[in-house]
Amino acid sequence: MTRIKRIRLIRTRQDNSWSIVKVETDQDGLYGIGSANDYFNPGAVAAVIEELLAPTLIGRDAGAIEDIWQSMYQSGYWRNGSALMTAIGAIDMALWDIKGKEAGMPVYRLLGGPCRPAVPCYAHASGKDLAELTEDIARYMEEGYPVVRCQLGNYGGGGFVPAQQAKRPANAWPATVVFDEEAYLEAIPNMFEQLRGHFGPDAKFTHDVHEHLSPQGAVILSKRLEPYRLFFLEDVLPPEQIAWFRNIRQQSTTPQAMGELFTNPHEWIPLIQERLIDYIRVRVSKGGGISACRKLAAFAEAYGVRTAWQEGGDNDPVNQAAAMHLDMAVWNFGIQEENTFRAEELEAFPGHAVLQGGHLYANERPGLGVDIDEEKAAKLVNPELKTRMYHRPYPIDRKADGTIVRP
DSSP: OOBEEEEEEEEESTTSOEEEEEEEESSTTOEEEEEOOOSSOHHHHHHIIIIIIHHHHTTSBTTOHHHHHHHHHTTTSSOOOHHHHHHHHHHHHHHHHHHHHHHTSBHHHHTTOOSSSSEEEEEEEEESSHHHHHHHHHHHHHHTOSEEEEEESSTTTTSEEEGGGSOOOTTOOOOSEEEOHHHHHHHHHHHHHHHHHHHOTTOOEEEEOTTOSOHHHHHHHHHHTGGGOOSEEEOOSOGGGGGGHHHHHHHOOOOEEEOTTOOOHHHHHHHHHTTOOSEEOOOTTTTTHHHHHHHHHHHHHTTTOEEOOOOOTTOOHHHHHHHHHHHHHOTTBOOEEOOOOOHHHHHTSTTOOEEETTEEEOOOOSBTSOOOOHHHHHHHSOGGGSSSOOOOOOOOEEBTTSOEEOO
16 A cells, blocks of 8 residues: 655745645655645645645545545635645646556556547737737648637737726726726627638637636627637626526537636536536636546536636646646547646656647656656746745726626
8 A cells, every 4th residue: 555655735836826736655766746726825725735735634445545535625614715626636636647647557547548539729819909819820830730719819808998087086096907808799799790700610729818808798699709709708797696697608608718717616607507608617626626627527528518628827737737638638628728838847847748849748657648857847946936936816807887807
């Protein structure tokens, strides 16, 4: 029996935002790694791992993955918070990494073997105007990406107007731009009308609303985008308003992808059971790791919902590898969000997934296939940030009257 001997947290990247868990065992040289990444609140996740979970896991059978998951899940009594689920997800990934190394095979083979030879990804195209966006889309399509996400600049792009042009109160808070929902509801359908005219009917496009709209606006946008046949519309509603997906489904055929902010399975159950969404977009680490997300994928399969695990530029090569192993093994895979890294970052994670021609390629190394070179990982961090307090709350967008727009 292989027992857990020690659990460590490794902080890395230039801005010190990546957190990697290393679960060491009593077998010489046998360990596993997992992603504990939380760009906005890494200290909270670290505290959960180091103060709550790790002390209870020392000496446990590293192969008892399901029992360990269940014990971690109720270890803090209150459940399903972002920090707890990320901590659980990181340790769960590491235990699957260990299990694969002991079995001498990649994790995706432990999960049932490959359903596809590689993992298709969607790219992130953007531009400050339509000309720039069109050029970026063409570049990704030439690289081989089967699906491209189309954004006018940052999230909410197309809906931001200069503050001085908006009708704001006399005592308005300082702002350079404000979000105007009506402007957005005009700009995005017009954008896709022109993109369809340029690229034709066969190009596959997505768009990320990033929850910027009111529920009524989400229904309107979904209806207006129908003629442009999106691959999916992403996060059109915030988690607090998921009941409105019923209204969207009744009035629109635009495919819906949802789940980036989900950490609680009770959020996604009704959406899947009622077939109100087409793609589930939970981040593997935030959803509780490989154990939880393979169950989510199986649950979604029964209702005709496909996976599109969330990545994003703040994420790390370890979470990407975990998502890729699930992508390889689940039948109801839909698409994988791409993520790219600097060369020196990839050097710190030997065995990382290879992204080429719009597809992720797994290797045949046992476990997750990716490792961490701690010496190179340490060199990634800006020395000034190692001792500086980490403070990076999510940036806030506001409407003309000052009301916060929820992401």
